[in-house]
Amino acid sequence: MACTVLSVPGLAVGASALSVTVFGADGKPLEGAVVIAEPAAGSPHPSLGSKSIAVMDQRNLMFVPDVLVVQTGTAVDFPNSDQVRHQVYSFSPAKPFQLALYGGRAHAPVVFDHAGLVTLGCNIHDSMIGYIWVTDSPWFGRTGTNGTLQLRDIASGDYTVRIWHTRLSETGPQLETHVHVEDGAPLAASFHLRHALKAELMHHGADKKWADY
């Protein structure tokens, strides 16, 4: 059993909370894992309300953060903080788009209006890969250094909790679990990966001395 769900009575009073912890195959807490709690089919997907603009920066030939999780309808700004110009694109079905060659802030934010995983690339620097997870749910985030993410103010109902990581090397039922949330009854769920993560992506320097192509 790779995922466990525990009822934690008395952990909080009032709004329901869900604590999700992800462990790597080595048993150590995994930082940076994406966690999304999606209400079961038929349940409402409340909006986050505030429509602040999310930012996917480009620094040192990397997308920063490497993965961004946003709710459907969120606008994402793509500033370029490098000395060299970038040409951001995606051909992912959830959001095909392109930003013409640019430096600084040349383009209006892009609205991500369909749920799904969007993989970002740069047409000038093929080594640059970034991800935007677009979800209809307002309950999402990434685990901290302790491998844990606290999701708060979750409405009562049934949820599917999914995890993902940029360096995940496995698929399967161990990456999701189902939980039932009741008012004032906080839950804790944990995930245990079966396989070691893929190696980190390697990048070279981002100053003008390096050849683009």
Next chain:
Amino acid sequence: MGRLLIALAASGALLLARTAPAATDFDWSVDLRAVASDGEQSRLNGGLGKLRFDSDHDGLRLGEVRAGLRTDLSDTMRLVAEAVAYGDHDVNAVDLTEFYVDWRPIPHSIWRSRVKLGAFYPEISLENRMRGWGSPYTLTYSAINTWVGEELRTIGGEYSLDWLGRSNGHNFDVSLNAAAFGWNDPAGTVIASSGWGLTDRQSTLFGRFNNGGRPNTQRTLFYDDMDKRAGYHFGITANYRGLLELHALHYDNRADLADASTVIQDTTWQTYFDSLGARYTPTAALTLIGQWLHGRTLAGLGPPVNAWTFDSEFLLASWQHGVMRYSARYDRFASQQTASNFLPYVENKYFGDRGHAWTLAGARHFGEHWSAIAEGLYVQSWVAQRTISSEYGGLDIPANASERQWQLAVRYQR
């Protein structure tokens, strides 16, 4: 010194010519060297020494002044020009090393096409990855890439088909490329007459090369098309998550030997080779590069047709630690003439060389614009044609030589 001033003036003129539209990217650098060398007379000075700087040409030297221009002709089309001045005895004080247009449409699927037209390097080196085809690891290129820089340039068109797996959830990208080119008929002249070298002196598009001096003292025009027959190269590159990059290339200039002339610089050399390379980056700090090349070159009408085989490989390890980078490389090289129709003129000696070299370098950055690189190079070589006596126009020196070259480069780049 006059040449140095000309080079610096040209660099300044290029700088002043800089316009500032957002679609133009101009950069330049100056590299000055303090050199100590006990090398034989350099192949660049008419000798058969392996190094760029010999014992008569050390002291304070210009490494290079280079300028690069990248102008967007459209959102997906870019003009690239690379100019360089070495301050040596080439016919042009400033000349071009590359000049091409690159078309790179934004991918709408996992497949992307690319086209290059102009004069550019084939995708062969995993070491020369800086602008201007420089190396971030050592001042002196490997023997293989010294030769590529000396004798090869694709003057024509190249088509690449990329499979962008990493932009679609996979772990690797793969690219196939094929090129047709002209104006590379003299390729092979230098490797045949002088063997392998270890320099960072790229030939220029309109320049000449003093090819090994004796017995062939002519200066070679590299990029010429005598036979009006296109050559080709094709290759494959693969990149696994930025950790491992593989290159393979087959090159054949398809020179027509029937077009041979009695004057060496007007002679076609049919040259073909295969090259394999790998770059492994297991951590952000460590880079390992290996490359192997094996080829043949043929010249003359015969009988017999003059023929050489040549092969080399190198292993390079580089470690980045903060502002420091430490690199070490081992090169092995050999060339051998296997058929000759001019034996009576060279004391019945077949040309050829063999040897190995160690290169150690340490580089330090001082802020954004300044850097310093110290390099020591030891090369031990045997060159058959060194022993040709002076009666036959040869150098009449021992075939074996051990050469050492120490360099301290100070670089400024913007």
